[in-house]
Amino acid sequence: xxxxxxxxxxxxxxxxxxxxxxxxxxxxxxxxxxxxxxxxxxxxxxxxxxxxxxxxxxxxxxxxxxxxxxxxxxxxxxxxxxxxxxxxxxxxxxxxxxxxxxxxxxxxxxxxxxxxxxxxxxxxxxxxxxxxxxxxxxxxxxxxxxxxxxxxxxxxxxxxxxxxxxxxxxxxxxxxxxxxxxxxxxxxxxxxxxxxxxxxxxxxxxxxxxxxxxxxxxxxxxxxxxxxxxxxxxxxxxxxxxxxxxxxxxxxxxxxxxxxxxxxxxxxxxxxxxxxxxxxxxxxxxxxxxxxxxxxxxxxxxxxxxxxxxxxxxxxxxxxxxxxxxxxxxxxxxxxxxxxxxxxxxxxxxxxxxxxxxxxxxxxxxxxxxxxxxxxxxxxxxxxxxxxxxxxxxxxxxxxxxxxxxxxx
Numbered sequence: 148x149x150x151x152x153x154x155x156x157x158x159x160x161x162x163x164x165x166x167x168x169x170x171x172x173x174x175x176x177x178x179x180x181x182x183x184x185x186x187x188x189x190x191x192x193x194x195x196x197x198x199x200x201x202x203x204x205x206x207x208x209x210x211x212x213x214x215x216x217x218x219x220x221x222x223x224x225x226x227x228x229x230x231x232x233x234x235x236x237x238x239x240x241x242x243x244x245x246x247x248x249x250x251x252x253x254x255x256x257x258x259x260x261x262x263x264x265x266x267x268x269x270x271x272x273x274x275x276x277x278x279x280x281x282x283x284x285x286x287x288x289x290x291x292x293x294x295x296x297x298x299x300x301x302x303x304x305x306x307x308x309x310x311x312x313x314x315x316x317x318x319x320x321x322x323x324x325x326x327x328x329x330x331x332x333x334x335x336x337x338x339x340x341x342x343x344x345x346x347x348x349x350x351x352x353x354x355x356x357x358x359x360x361x362x363x364x365x366x367x368x369x370x371x372x373x374x375x376x377x378x379x380x381x382x383x384x385x386x387x388x389x390x391x392x393x394x395x396x397x398x399x400x401x402x403x404x405x406x407x408x409x410x411x412x413x414x415x416x417x418x419x420x421x422x423x424x425x426x427x428x429x430x431x432x433x434x435x436x437x438x439x440x441x442x443x444x445x446x447x448x449x450x451x452x453x454x455x456x457x458x459x460x461x462x463x464x465x466x467x468x469x470x471x472x473x474x475x476x477x478x479x480x481x482x483x484x485x486x487x488x489x490x491x492x493x494x495x496x497x498x499x500x501x502x503x504x505x506x507x508x509x510x511x512x513x514x515x516x517x518x519x520x521x522x523x524x525x526x527x528x529x530x531x532x533x534x535x536x537x538x539x540x541x542x543x544x545x546x547x548x549x550x551x552x553x554x555x556x
Contacts, residue, residue: 159186177329
């Protein structure tokens with residue numbers, strides 16, 4: 148059996164790929180973080196008035212550093228350019244000459260007005276891959292609207308079927324529209340990059356929070372297309388299968404995944420409720436789904452007689468997919484999580500030791516790695532501009548004019 152790859156001394160899949168990340172907050176930075184984790188050189192281009200807005204989000208803070216910023220910006224270098232200053236615009240164009248990818252999430256039309264749109268950068272680098280992330284897309288009647296994760300969750304349908312029946316609207320607990328937009332942006336960028344390797348052509352691509360959220364409504368949209376029925380909230384229950392949900396025990400809840408017939412029968416036997424197998428209302432998945440409320444009552448009659456730990460042990464022995472519902476403290480203490488290198492500490496120059504979520508995609512030949520903490524504001528401006536061909540005197544003039552900010556440490 149293979150063990151987890153040791154990244155030391157092994158090549159990285161995106162080594163040599165340069166990304167100019169002009170985005171902020173979550174979707175764009177999540178995308179560029181995923182690329183950076185796989186070896187891309189990500190230059191985070193921040194605005195002069197404090198940089199990425201997540202630098203000020205909180206509490207919590209570690210020292211003066213926002214946890215929100217630290218979580219999304221590891222493995223990157225920070226420079227600050229003022230796009231309202233012609234020299235700042237020119238500096239980005241100069242950096243774009245040697246870049247492979249540009250990511251931005253400004254309002255529709257903003258980068259074009261600044262002279263930094265795709266067509267502008269394509270003139271200095273025909274092979275550039277340029278990704279725009281927005282709330283609603285760059286075309287259509289909502290193209291000029293501002294968008295946030297919460298708005299996209301509401302307008303995508305997600306909030307209409309999240310929660311329990313009769314509850315007020317509930318959003319998904321994590322910023323799923325933002326993060327899924329970042330994931331789709333990564334997918335689109337890498338697809339475009341593969342095409343560039345094959346055909347030598349860069350291209351423009353765009354991703355919206357609204358479409359990224361709608362893309363996750365696979366069961367709900369599919370059911371609506373087929374029946375015309377509008378789905379509502381089901382708590383933790385599955386849209387198409389039963390039992391597949393959280394169920395109450397003597398001291399809490401556990402999750403049970405027993406939707407197919409073999410798992411259902413093993414589950415019923417493990418509960419010592421083989422009588423349920425032969426009941427017409429529970430005989431197959433379709434019947435169990437239609438009668439899931441009655442099924443839940445029957446299952447919990449038995450489950451409440453023993454603790455969660457006792458039932459989980461019984462389910463494991465019977466081969467029934469089941470699990471506990473863990474809080475964050477319990478997640479990070481879990482032996483499987485610990486065994487998978489998911490807790491990665493890094494030393495930050497001002498925040499001290501910062502823990503990071505490790506890589507979910509584990510490549511065994513070209514593994515990703517987390518080696519650099521989130522940057523201090525403008526930490527790498529001089530370093531990046533020097534590498535782009537600016538002299539120290541030219542950089543000094545940029546800083547003095549307000550076209551750039553440098554904060555060497």
